[in-house]
Amino acid sequence: RKEVEQDPGPFNVPEGATVAFNCTYSNSASQSFFWYRQDCRKEPKLLMSVYSSGNEDGRFTAQLNRASQYISLLIRDSKLSDSATYLCVVNRYNQGGKLIFGQGTELSVKP
């Protein structure tokens, strides 16, 4: 079983749709959580950190449930420019701060 698992994609949605990504992690020692965005043939870029209290940045809302070891990302009013692969990432401090990446979920927003 992979340490970080995400919804298999791709997600194809129309502009303006709300889309939710789910992620689970298996190692309870994980201490920091992130969503990254990766465009085709580019490096990943930090979208947002995820906190237990939940956090929002504009159209993006991230949630963390430590008890269920579950992370989510909600994108509201999706734009064409949101098309990318979204990576769920956890950091395990007890192994020197390694970032463990999920396999990513591809999002394609259509006009």
Next chain:
Amino acid sequence: GAVVSQHPSWVICKSGTSVKIECRSLDFQATTMFWYRQFPKQSLMLMATSNEGSKATYEQGVEKDKFLINHASLTLSTLTVTSAHPEDSSFYICSASSGSPDTQYFGPGTRLTVL
């Protein structure tokens, strides 16, 4: 701020040759640099972690004699793929951190194609 560069951005080489990839932190001192590999349609896999002035720590399954990592200064780490073979063709990405393990700044990646 916090810019990381990689060079070259892409390289094509013949099987059996060695390829060196440079990773530089341009505006900060990177105490730790990380090297990742990403195959098509797959996620980033950490290959090794390097700290300035010390030997790199390799992940399980990564051959240290094949993937040579040197982190000679606080702004430069290099990855050398020795005796490259077609199965080494991949997207190699470095990241740099100046302290907090949560904050890694990624380079733009190097696309390696071995013929």
